[in-house]
Structures are given as structure tokens and as C-alpha cells.
Amino acid sequence: MAPDKSQQSDGYLYFPGCSLKATGIAYEESLLTLFRLLELPLKELTDWNCCGATTYMGSDQRQAFLLASRNLSLARQAGGASIVAPCNACYLTLRKTMDYAAKYPEVGREVHQYLDSVHLPTLDEPVTVRHPLEVLYTDVGLERLKAGVVRTWAGGPVACYYGCQAVRPYSDVDRDSNPMRMDEMLNAVGVKTVPYALKTKCCGASHTGTIREVGVRLSYILVREAARQGAKAIVTICPLCQFNLDLFQTDMRKTDPALQPVPVLYVTQVLAWMLGAAAKDLGVQRCVAGADAIRGWFSAEKGALSHV
Amino acid sequence: MSERNGSVRIGVYVCHCGFNIASVIDVEAVAQASLALPGVVVARDYKYMCSEPGQTLIENDIREHRLNRIVVAACSPLLHEETFRSAAARAGINRFRVQMVNVREHGAWVHEDSAAATEKANDLVRAAVARVHFHKELDPKRVPINSNVLVVGAGIAGIHAAITVANSGKRVYLVEREPTIGGNMAKYDKTFPTLDCAACILTPKMNAVRSHPNITMWTYSEVAEVEGYVGNYKVKVRRKPRYIKEDLCVGCLHCVDACVFKDPRFPDDFNMGMDKRKPIYLPFAQATPKVVVIDPEACIQLKTGKCKQACAAACERGGVSFDMTEEIKEIEVGSIIVATGFAPFDATQAPEYGYGVYPNVYTTMEIERLVNASGPTGGHVVMRDGTTPKSIGVIYCVGSRDERHNRWCSRVCCMTALKLSHLLKEHTNAEVYNFYIDMRAAGKGYEEFYQRILNERVHFIRGKVAEVCDWALDPSEEGKLVIRVEDTLTGFVRRVPVDMVVLAIGLEPRADAQEVRRIMNMSCSTEGFFLEKHPKLAPAPTYTDGVFIAGCCQGPKDIPDTVMQSGYAAAEAMALADIGYFEIEPNTASVIEEDCSGCRSCVDLCAYHAITFNEVKRKAEINPVLCKGCGVCVASCPSGSIRQDLFEDEEIFGEIEGILARV
Numbered sequence: 001m002a003p004d005k006s007q008q009s010d011g012y013l014y015f016p017g018c019s020l021k022a023t024g025i026a027y028e029e030s031l032l033t034l035f036r037l038l039e040l041p042l043k044e045l046t047d048w049n050c051c052g053a054t055t056y057m058g059s060d061q062r063q064a065f066l067l068a069s070r071n072l073s074l075a076r077q078a079g080g081a082s083i084v085a086p087c088n089a090c091y092l093t094l095r096k097t098m099d100y101a102a103k104y105p106e107v108g109r110e111v112h113q114y115l116d117s118v119h120l121p122t123l124d125e126p127v128t129v130r131h132p133l134e135v136l137y138t139d140v141g142l143e144r145l146k147a148g149v150v151r152t153w154a155g156g157p158v159a160c161y162y163g164c165q166a167v168r169p170y171s172d173v174d175r176d177s178n179p180m181r182m183d184e185m186l187n188a189v190g191v192k193t194v195p196y197a198l199k200t201k202c203c204g205a206s207h208t209g210t211i212r213e214v215g216v217r218l219s220y221i222l223v224r225e226a227a228r229q230g231a232k233a234i235v236t237i238c239p240l241c242q243f244n245l246d247l248f249q250t251d252m253r254k255t256d257p258a259l260q261p262v263p264v265l266y267v268t269q270v271l272a273w274m275l276g277a278a279a280k281d282l283g284v285q286r287c288v289a290g291a292d293a294i295r296g297w298f299s300a301e302k303g304a305l306s307h308v
Numbered sequence: 309m310s311e312r313n314g315s316v317r318i319g320v321y322v323c324h325c326g327f328n329i330a331s332v333i334d335v336e337a338v339a340q341a342s343l344a345l346p347g348v349v350v351a352r353d354y355k356y357m358c359s360e361p362g363q364t365l366i367e368n369d370i371r372e373h374r375l376n377r378i379v380v381a382a383c384s385p386l387l388h389e390e391t392f393r394s395a396a397a398r399a400g401i402n403r404f405r406v407q408m409v410n411v412r413e414h415g416a417w418v419h420e421d422s423a424a425a426t427e428k429a430n431d432l433v434r435a436a437v438a439r440v441h442f443h444k445e446l447d448p449k450r451v452p453i454n455s456n457v458l459v460v461g462a463g464i465a466g467i468h469a470a471i472t473v474a475n476s477g478k479r480v481y482l483v484e485r486e487p488t489i490g491g492n493m494a495k496y497d498k499t500f501p502t503l504d505c506a507a508c509i510l511t512p513k514m515n516a517v518r519s520h521p522n523i524t525m526w527t528y529s530e531v532a533e534v535e536g537y538v539g540n541y542k543v544k545v546r547r548k549p550r551y552i553k554e555d556l557c558v559g560c561l562h563c564v565d566a567c568v569f570k571d572p573r574f575p576d577d578f579n580m581g582m583d584k585r586k587p588i589y590l591p592f593a594q595a596t597p598k599v600v601v602i603d604p605e606a607c608i609q610l611k612t613g614k615c616k617q618a619c620a621a622a623c624e625r626g627g628v629s630f631d632m633t634e635e636i637k638e639i640e641v642g643s644i645i646v647a648t649g650f651a652p653f654d655a656t657q658a659p660e661y662g663y664g665v666y667p668n669v670y671t672t673m674e675i676e677r678l679v680n681a682s683g684p685t686g687g688h689v690v691m692r693d694g695t696t697p698k699s700i701g702v703i704y705c706v707g708s709r710d711e712r713h714n715r716w717c718s719r720v721c722c723m724t725a726l727k728l729s730h731l732l733k734e735h736t737n738a739e740v741y742n743f744y745i746d747m748r749a750a751g752k753g754y755e756e757f758y759q760r761i762l763n764e765r766v767h768f769i770r771g772k773v774a775e776v777c778d779w780a781l782d783p784s785e786e787g788k789l790v791i792r793v794e795d796t797l798t799g800f801v802r803r804v805p806v807d808m809v810v811l812a813i814g815l816e817p818r819a820d821a822q823e824v825r826r827i828m829n830m831s832c833s834t835e836g837f838f839l840e841k842h843p844k845l846a847p848a849p850t851y852t853d854g855v856f857i858a859g860c861c862q863g864p865k866d867i868p869d870t871v872m873q874s875g876y877a878a879a880e881a882m883a884l885a886d887i888g889y890f891e892i893e894p895n896t897a898s899v900i901e902e903d904c905s906g907c908r909s910c911v912d913l914c915a916y917h918a919i920t921f922n923e924v925k926r927k928a929e930i931n932p933v934l935c936k937g938c939g940v941c942v943a944s945c946p947s948g949s950i951r952q953d954l955f956e957d958e959e960i961f962g963e964i965e966g967i968l969a970r971v
Contacts, residue, residue, distance in 0.1 A: 177659040197777045225779045 011041030024239025026283025156232035438966030463491020465859025501757030538854030559598030566622030653707030708814030718814035903949030
């Protein structure tokens with residue numbers, strides 16, 4: 001099936017994945033709000049399924065590839081030459097499937113046999129897998145973000161945390177070492193960022209659900225270092241990162257009672273707020289750590305339309 | 309076909325090469341079969357055709373049977389073509405009426421089926437016999453050689469080559485880009501494995517260059533253009549203005565003292581930017597020539613024209629000249645030795661090690677200056693934050709053996725790091741941790757040096773460092789640089805907090821290597837180092853006759869290897885100069901003028917710039933000295949007006965007919 005170019009100019013095909021409909025729903029709310037504000041239509045992929053997930057990739061790679069390939073094929077069927085996956089794990093799984101299917105004939109063969117058997121288009125025409133961070137940086141750009149700012153940031157400097165999967169092993173979203181695009185975009189809308197050496201270190205991933213002390217320990221290192229660098233909040237681009245860093249701060253405090261709550265936000269929440277969105281459309285009330293502080297930052301008086 | 313060249317009398321000689329050929333190919337049968345071919349008068353097989361008796365056999369046959377063409381079925385012509393051509397010449401046949409058939413590399417060594425291999429040998433011999441019918445009597449061309457030698461780059465490689473050539477009585481032009489000769493070696497503190505001071509062994513050679521009657525030394529100069537060919541290169545050298553009259557300056561430095569900048573404030577390149585200098589400066593105390601230079605980017609007079617010119621006033625000899633301009637020197641040389649050196653790997657390209665982010669991360673090049681008595685701190689190891697390190701981590705293979713950067717081993721970094729570990733320990737008594745992947749101590753006395761350092765209470769941790777960071781996990785790490793590494797000998801991931809980190813950076817081609825390559829008409833290997841003619845047997849000559857390479861521009865190497873290679877390059881240049889002429893294989897192409905339509909399609913195709921277009925005659929012309937006989941122009945000429953000796957149409961068609969004439 002030939003790619004329908006008009007579909008692309010009309011908007012973006014959006015692959016939510018499981019998190020953005022559940023634990024990470026604040027990410028979806030703020031993402032949709034932000035894209036609406038920027039007049040970038042986001043259209044949810046019809047009949048999508050589990051992305052294949054990084055954990056599944058580790059136990060049954062073939063099944064994971066097939067799951068991911070169905071989503072990619074649906075995108076192709078919908079006429080999309082690209083798909084936007086906001087969750088880092090979805091992004092990586094889809095990206096890896098596309099890459100492996102093209103690079104390794106045995107993977108490509110399995111994927112295509114499977115797609116044929118369910119009467120879906122094969123992946124001979126590639127589907128570009130994109131992350132919103134890269135879409136915002138490339139398609140919107142710093143200038144446009146800067147021009148749209150209507151508020152001042154009340155929350156103090158933040159630490160940008162990119163997570164492990166967005167820039168490795170593929171570095172299309174940003175460079176693999178010390179990525180800066182999120183920092184640049186936040187700086188552009190008037191939010192200061194601190195140097196943060198742990199930007200791409202492991203957040204604990206699903207260990208918080210299996211071997212909790214290992215997972216929490218890793219999250220703790222990230223939260224404490226952000227605070228140590230003077231950050232008042234951590235800004236993320238992945239639902240699992242946000243979940244781990246935010247929800248386990250009570251556990252962290254058991255071993256380090258001195259640890260102060262550090263709010264953990266999505267970049268889409270902060271950007272949309274600075275561009276004038278209403279707090280109720282950003283899901284900020286769903287963030288747990290430092291909830292009072294967050295409420296203050298995202299209140300109409302605090303973020304008063306300063307220079308308009 | 310045989311009668312075109314008069315009475316053709318061919319001898320065919322099939323070599324056994326011991327068992328090399330004879331164990332697979334029935335050499336006797338091949339010789340026998342060739343007797344039936346037109347023109348073949350005599351055919352023999354022999355155990356070692358290249359041996360003295362083998363050659364004598366051929367020579368005797370030539371005389372006895374009045375042979376005028378020879379076919380030898382043996383090994384690759386690269387090995388013994390010259391042997392058999394000489395034998396033929398001694399017996400009175402033109403050396404180019406010999407044709408070799410490779411039945412070893414192309415036959416016995418690559419086939420297992422004896423019968424088929426023998427049949428193939430028969431085919432090839434038939435082809436050679438048919439071809440040699442048409443071989444003309446040719447004479448190799450001779451080109452006179454100018455005995456002058458140009459040496460480009462005056463680090464240890466260029467210095468050693470220049471002195472060697474000059475000692476043989478030839479005129480040497482030594483061109484160096486920097487204001488002083490000495491190169492990278494001048495920056496080093498001590499040299500491994502003997503720990504003798506680099507300056508002590510280098511400066512006498514720098515002096516020898518300066519005072520040598522046969523060496524013309526041009527510093528602060530670059531080769532702008534090279535034209536011509538082996539033995540006859542015309543070179544333009546651009547002498548940049550140093551705004552100081554070299555013949556007047558005595559290096560008293562009164563001008564430097566007088567400069568309107570009371571304090572040095574511009575980064576001092578010689579000290580890797582860790583110190584400051586004034587706009588007018590001497591690069592270092594033993595700079596050769598001992599002549600100051602003015603930096604046009606920093607000097608107020610040169611930037612704005614509005615300075616009181618205190619330096620000029622302070623010079624009693626009137627040596628300062630602000631209106632000096634670039635000067636072009638034209639010289640003629642017979643050969644060129646390129647010794648342009650390396651560039652140290654840019655450590656900011658490996659951001660995980662924090663160079664440029666954390667002030668106390670250094671490169672090995674910087675440490676060389678930091679431990680040096682004439683360095684920015686007078687040899688005291690004091691870090692950028694003013695403190696003395698109590699613990700130091702040395703990270704090996706930075707930028708080398710890494711798919712993200714350079715795949716090659718830079719060869720010198722292990723030893724450099726060991727040497728600096730020793731010196732840092734000696735200067736600071738700090739705990740020194742070496743993080744290495746493999747210890748490469750291959751060189752005379754190197755392994756012994758490694759063993760010595762192992763016994764100096766220096767720590768060794770085997771593992772590729774993941775990152776250098778400043779995030780502390782516990783109070784002992786606060787304020788330290790933490791080296792994260794998997795210790796592959798114990799199987800643990802470790803965090804080693806240190807005060808100072810030293811990155812053993814690798815060697816890579818200089819940024820302008822491609823530009824130099826173009827000027828010299830050389831090739832580069834894939835990684836960008838200049839390409840030698842043969843990696844083992846001709847590591848200094850290049851594919852351009854009369855252009856030689858020496859030192860790290862050909863690939864990373866230590867000082868002993870550099871000196872050996874530059875001596876070898878010098879010997880090659882001297883051999884050319886001494887014999888006085890260069891003999892060219894007459895397999896070159898030439899234009900049949902009356903047929904040339906002047907379309908110029910051949911001109912750009914020639915990889916050797918051997919073809920020019922004569923605007924008056926409107927015809928292409930081929931310089932036989934530059935022509936390498938590749939045949940591209942011959943094949944591409946739309947009007948068929950280019951021919952090539954030893955590859956005439958009739959010779960090639962003869963060969964094809966021969967190979968297809970299996971009965």
C-alpha cells in the first residue's frame with residue numbers, strides 16, 4: 001500500500017500504549033492538550049494492541065516482534081508513514097521491530113508471514129517511529145515554543161530526566177550521551193534546568209514491581225541527585241520513569257528520612273502550561289510527590305499571564 | 309599470425325617450484341603440450357626455474373636455439389618477472405619479450421583437482437604463447453632525478469629524515485607549519501621505557517637541523533603546491549608572515565617584556581592551553597629557530613593598527629616588522645618525505661568521560677606539560693582548582709579501539725599512560741589507578757617497564773570505564789570524580805572516587821590530512837592515515853613515485869618506530885638521488901595524434917593526472933612519467949586513439965584467442 005502523504009500533513013498517528021491509558025494518563029491528557037494548543041492534530045491509531053513491551057522482548061522476542069509489527073502495519077494501513085509513541089518503552093519496541101525486520105532477514109520473514117496470515121500490509125514500506133520529544137523539537141522548534149509563552153514558571157529549576165530507552169541504542173530522539181533537547185525546550189519557554197549527569201540512567205524500570213528494593217534504590221539515586229543539583233522538580237518523558245520516581249518517594253524516605261518530596265512532572269505538562277493551557281487539562285493533580293507545591297505552581301495566580 | 313614479427317622462436321619454461329606447483333599440476337605435460345603451439349621451439353620443466361641453474365638453462369637455450377621470445381609458467385610476476393626478464397636480457401633478448409604465466413597463485417595453490425588445474429595451466433600457457441608473438445622490443449624510459457629532497461613536517465620524523473639525507477650531502481628543504489621545529493615530541497616530558505628526558509634527546513637534533521649546512525629550514529611555512537613527477541617536483545612553499553625578521557632576531561625577548569600587554573593572557577598552545585602567553589612570544593625556551601613570533605589574532609597593532617608598538621621600540625636590531633607579508637618560495641626537488649604527524653584525539657568527543665565539563669579531567673598531552681619542569685606549573689602537579697591530587701585515575705583507550713570513535717589501537721597510549729602513572733606517583737605520591745582494557749607493551753624493554761610500574765604500588769583495574777561523573781552515592785564520594793567501571797577480573801561493577809582523571813587519548817589523522825593528500829597526490833587508508841605502497845615490504849614509499857611517508861602520518865607509532873621509518877624514507881630518497889635517474893616500465897599509454905578528436909573525455913578519467921589537453925594542437929597528451937599503465941584511458945577513448953605498450957589490441961586479442969583455442 002502506498003503511503004498517503006496527505007495523512008502526514010493532516011496530523012500525526014498516535015500510539016498510546018497501555019500506560020497512557022492507565023498509570024500514565026496524565027501524560028496522555030497533557031500531550032493531547034499540548035498538541036491541540038500547537039495545532040498539531042493527533043489521531044489515535046485504531047485497534048492498537050500491546051506494543052510488545054521491553055519485558056516481553058526479553059522472554060519471547062518473536063512474540064514481541066509480532067505484537068509490535070501489528071501496530072506498525074495498522075499504521076501503514078491507515079496511510080501513515082510515521083507513528084508517534086510517547087512511552088519510551090513503546091517507542092523503543094516499535095523502533096527496534098522496524099529496524100530488525102529490515103536488518104535481519106529471518107526476523108523480516110517471520111513478521112511478514114505473520115502479517116500476511118492476518119491480511120495486514122507488510123512492512124516493506126518503512127514506518128518511521130517517532131517520540132513526541134523529537135516531534136516537538138524538530139517539527140515545532142524552539143522558536144515557536146518561545147513565541148507561544150504566556151506565563152512565567154513559578155516552580156524553580158528542574159532536572160530533565162530522559163530515561164534509558166529514548167536515546168539508546170537508537171539516537172534519533174536525541175544524542176545518547178548527555179541529551180539536551182528537553183533542556184533546550186524548557187529553557188526556551190523560560191524554565192531553568194540544572195546539570196544532571198543521570199539523565200539516561202536506569203529508573204529501576206519494572207524492578208519496582210518485582211524486586212522492589214533494587215528498583216527503589218535506583219529511583220532513589222535519581223531523585224536524590226536531582227535534589228542535590230538544586231532541582232525543584234524532575235521532568236520526564238516516559239510514563240514508567242514518572243511512575244517510579246514519583247510514587248516510590250515514600251519508600252525512599254524509609255531509608256533516607258531527610259529526602260524532601262521532589263515533584264515529578266511530564267515535559268508535556270510544563271510546556272502546555274507555559275503556553276497557556278488550563279491546569280485541569282494537564283492531569284497535574286495526578287502527580288503524588290510534592291502535590292501541594294505542584295498545585296501552587298499550576299494555579300492561575302502563580303502563573304499569571306505576566307507580560308501579556 | 310606468427311609471421312608478422314619475423315621468425316618467431318619461443319621457449320616455454322614450466323617451473324615445479326619444488327612441490328608447490330608440481331604436486332597439483334602435471335608440469336611435464338604442460339611443457340610437452342606447448343611444443344605443439346605455433347612458434348614454440350623448445351619447452352622444458354625444471355624444479356626451480358628461478359634458481360641459478362634454472363636461469364642458466366633459459367640463457368643457454370636462447371643462445372643455442374636462437375630464441376627471441378620466452379614464456380615462463382611459474383609464480384606471480386610480482387615475484388620473479390624481473391628475474392626472468394634479466395636472464396633473457398643477459399642472453400640478448402629484449403626484456404619485454406618475456407611473458408609470465410602464474411600457475412602457482414592462480415593454479416596449484418587454489419585448485420585441488422589435478423587434471424582440471426593442469427588443463428587450466430595449458431590454457432594459460434597457450435594464451436601467453438599467442439600473446440608473446442606480438443611483443444615488441446621496448447626500452448624502459450629514464451627520467452633524471454634532482455638530488456634535492458623536500459621534508460614536510462619537522463617533528464622527530466621530519467627532523468631525523470632531514471638530518472639523515474643532509475648528512476649524505478644532499479640539499480634538504482625542511483618545511484614546518486609551526487613557528488618552531490620539534491613537533492609533539494618537544495612537548496613530552498620523559499620517554500618510555502627508559503625515562504630519559506625528551507628534550508635532552510631531541511634538542512641536540514633540533515640544533516643539528518639549524519646548523520646543518522645542507523638544510524634549509526623554513527618554519528611557520530606550508531607547502532602550497534606540488535607539481536611535476538618523480539625526480540622533478542616543482543614545489544611552492546608559503547611562508548607565513550611572523551612579523552619578525554628571522555635574520556635579525558636573536559631571541560633576547562626584550563620585545564616580549566616590552567609588549568603593551570603587561571600580563572600574558574592568551575592561551576599558550578605549547579602548554580596545551582594551560583598557561584598564558586603574550587601576543588608576541590617564543591613558543592618555548594628551546595624553540596628552534598630561537599625567533600619570536602607575533603600572533604595576528606592577538607596583537608593590537610595587527611588587529612587595529614592602533615598600538616604604540618612598544619615591542620618594535622624595544623628591539624635594538626629593528627627586527628619587528630608589522631608590514632611583513634606572505635612570501636612564496638619556489639623550489640625544485642627530486643623527492644618528498646611527508647612527515648606531518650598526528651592529531652591527538654579530541655577528548656570532548658567522548659562526553660562520558662567529562663573532559664571539558666569537570667575541570668580536573670586531563671588528557672595525557674596535558675599531563676606531559678604538567679609534570680614538565682618547564683611546564684605551566686614548573687613541574688608541580690597542581691590541578692585547575694589549585695589543589696594537589698591525592699588520588700588519580702588513568703583511563704586507557706580513550707578514542708581508540710572504540711567503534712564509536714576510532715577502531716584502531718593507537719599503540720603508544722598504554723606505554724604513555726604507564727610512564728605518566730610513574731611520573732604522577734613520583735610527583736604527588738597519590739594513589740594512582742590505571743583502568744585498562746588490554747595492556748599492550750610490545751616493544752623492546754616495554755614489558756619490563758610495565759613490570760616495573762606494577763611494582764611501584766600503582767593500581768591496575770582491567771575494564772573499560774563507563775563514565776566519569778560527579779554524583780556521589782555516599783559521603784566518601786562527595787566532591788570527587790567517580791570512575792564507574794566493570795572490573796572484569798573480579799566481576800564487580802566498581803565506583804572509584806578520585807581527585808584527578810587522566811584520559812589516555814589516542815592518535816588520529818590530522819584534520820587537514822585530506823588536503824595534504826591532495827597536494828602530494830597520495831592515497832589515504834580508510835581511517836585517513838596516508839597509505840604506504842605495501843604494508844610490510846614498502847611501508848615508506850607511496851603509490852606516487854618519489855613521495856615517501858614517515859612517522860605518525862602513516863599510522864600511530866612510538867618514537868623508535870618513527871625514527872626507523874623516517875631513516876628508511878631518507879634511504880629511499882637518497883637512493884633515488886644517488887642513482888640519478890628513475891626507470892619507468894614501458895607499459896604506458898600514448899595518444900595516436902591523428903585519430904584524437906580532442907573530446908577530452910580521457911583527461912578527467914586519469915587518476916594520476918598524467919593526461920593534459922594541448923590547447924594549440926587540440927589533442928590530448930599523456931606524460932609517460934606519470935602514466936601508471938592502468939589502461940582506463942585506452943578503454944574509454946571513444947575514437948580508439950589511445951594505445952598502450954604491452955597491452956596492444958593484438959596482444960590482448962592474441963591472448964584471448966589463445967585461451968579459447970582449447971582442442
